[in-house]
Amino acid sequence: MRQWAGPGPVPRWLLHADMDAFYAAVEARDEPGLRGRPVVVGGTGNRSVVASANYEARGYGVRSAMPMAQARRLCPQAAFVPPRFDVYHRYSESFHAIALSFTPLVEGIGLDEVFLDVSGCVALFGSPAEIAVTIRRRVTEELGLSCSIGAGPSKLVAKLASKAAKPRASTRGPVPGRGTLVVPEAEVHSFLWPLAVEALWGVGQASAERLHKLGVNTVGELAALPVASVVACLGQAAGQMLHSLAWGRDPRQVEPGRAAKSIGHEETYSTDIVGRQDLDARLVVMADKVAGHVREQGLVARTVVLKVRYGDFKTLTRSHTFATPQATAPSFWTAARALLDGLELRDGVRLLGVSASGLLESGASSGQQLQLPLGPAPAVAGARAGPAGSAVAGARPLAATSGRTAIVPGPGEGAAWAKASQAVDAVRARFGAGALRPGTSLVEPERAKGRRPPEPP
Numbered sequence: 364m365r366q367w368a369g370p371g372p373v374p375r376w377l378l379h380a381d382m383d384a385f386y387a388a389v390e391a392r393d394e395p396g397l398r399g400r401p402v403v404v405g406g407t408g409n410r411s412v413v414a415s416a417n418y419e420a421r422g423y424g425v426r427s428a429m430p431m432a433q434a435r436r437l438c439p440q441a442a443f444v445p446p447r448f449d450v451y452h453r454y455s456e457s458f459h460a461i462a463l464s465f466t467p468l469v470e471g472i473g474l475d476e477v478f479l480d481v482s483g484c485v486a487l488f489g490s491p492a493e494i495a496v497t498i499r500r501r502v503t504e505e506l507g508l509s510c511s512i513g514a515g516p517s518k519l520v521a522k523l524a525s526k527a528a529k530p531r532a533s534t535r536g537p538v539p540g541r542g543t544l545v546v547p548e549a550e551v552h553s554f555l556w557p558l559a560v561e562a563l564w565g566v567g568q569a570s571a572e573r574l575h576k577l578g579v580n581t582v583g584e585l586a587a588l589p590v591a592s593v594v595a596c597l598g599q600a601a602g603q604m605l606h607s608l609a610w611g612r613d614p615r616q617v618e619p620g621r622a623a624k625s626i627g628h629e630e631t632y633s634t635d636i637v638g639r640q641d642l643d644a645r646l647v648v649m650a651d652k653v654a655g656h657v658r659e660q661g662l663v664a665r666t667v668v669l670k671v672r673y674g675d676f677k678t679l680t681r682s683h684t685f686a687t688p689q690a691t692a693p694s695f696w697t698a699a700r701a702l703l704d705g706l707e708l709r710d711g712v713r714l715l716g717v718s719a720s721g722l723l724e725s726g727a728s729s730g731q732q733l734q735l736p737l738g739p740a741p742a743v744a745g746a747r748a749g750p751a752g753s754a755v756a757g758a759r760p761l762a763a764t765s766g767r768t769a770i771v772p773g774p775g776e777g778a779a780w781a782k783a784s785q786a787v788d789a790v791r792a793r794f795g796a797g798a799l800r801p802g803t804s805l806v807e808p809e810r811a812k813g814r815r816p817p818e819p820p
């Protein structure tokens with residue numbers, strides 16, 4: 364029965380589709396020699412971490428976010444592959460497009476996960492189970508990759524169901540998963556309650572330890588406690604929320620606007636970078652990359668985020684929101700450099716990252732990639748929108764975030780930059796990403812490799 368003819372509201376059905384070992388699977392798909400072998404994707408520097416490991420590698424204990432050096436010790440026979448984010452972005456777009464062919468209510472979580480609200484399309488495409496099976500088949504046929512899908516009445520249940528449907532790693536090799544798991548409303552408690560409390564959103568190590576002290580190890584044991592006890596243990600907000608989740612009550616909606624909603628690039632250096640010039644050069648390269656990805660997807664960004672991690676792992680992020688959304692490298696690096704001005708850099712930087720968020724369609728249909736404005740301009744004191752019909756207004760001066768005079772392209776220059784950026788994209792599309800690089804990035808090889816500049820004698 365496909366049509367909901369019963370009394371009351373239409374039942375809510377959410378799917379969570381999650382690519383299996385995404386980056387590693389893409390690498391094995393594109394390089395047949397890697398199939399069936401342990402594959403670990405990550406940087407090559409001695410401080411790099413694992414970005415993705417396939418189930419063969421996980422059988423040796425390799426996990427995401429583990430230092431690459433440790434992964435090499437655990438599984439020396441693995442293929443160690445540097446990440447190709449531009450390729451993953453392309454596969455991710457196709458994955459999102461498949462989801463969007465069922466419903467516009469698709470929320471992307473990172474590159475490789477989506478939530479879909481299929482409540483309204485059951486009559487059209489079949490039961491949630493049928494939709495899940497179709498999505499999996501299309502991902503296999505069209506992308507040559509696999510994903511696992513959970514279905515349930517809430518995000519919590521759908522997400523945990525997709526996890527339960529995934530392949531597993533074992534010392535004897537990967538164990539295939541069931542691929543899809545559907546948990547109807549009536550089975551939510553019997554599905555959730557045997558799980559470890561750590562499965563719930565928001566249960567980190569600290570709250571898990573507190574709950575264990577209360578004798579709570581499973582979701583069911585948490586549900587059985589009076590809510591007042593949970594609040595006494597974890598505080599008002601967290602206590603209330605986790606108790607609700609333990610009963611399967613999760614009202615969160617699928618939020619389509621949030622899909623893929625930041626594009627970024629970050630680098631961890633084998634030796635902390637101390638020179639400001641060196642940091643600036645890297646920022647320019649990164650900002651250029653990020654801006655290229657933003658334009659590639661036909662987007663513009665409201666906000667640029669700078670991330671800095673120091674040698675002691677203290678991590679800071681700073682953001683700047685443009686008066687009008689931008690997609691050019693100079694607007695991004697100008698903002699990022701001004702943000703860097705506000706940070707203490709004396710002891711060197713271990714990790715540097717630039718990302719673009721608040722992404723909007725650039726209105727590329729006109730053929731002019733950076734046609735503006737796009738929706739309401741963010742409120743910035745004294746900001747003026749770009750002249751109507753002009754391609755792009757320059758970034759706002761960064762007086763609020765910068766002690767130095769920022770070099771900011773003015774409105775006229777903004778238009779010129781937009782044109783130049785399109786030309787850059789055209790050249791890269793033809794000759795590859797390395798064909799053009801910003802002039803500032805032509806630093807001497809020593810710096811480019813992440814080493815300290817030589818000490819003066």
Ligand SMILES: [Mg+2]
Pocket residue numbers: 381382383384385475476
């Ligand atoms: Mg995944």
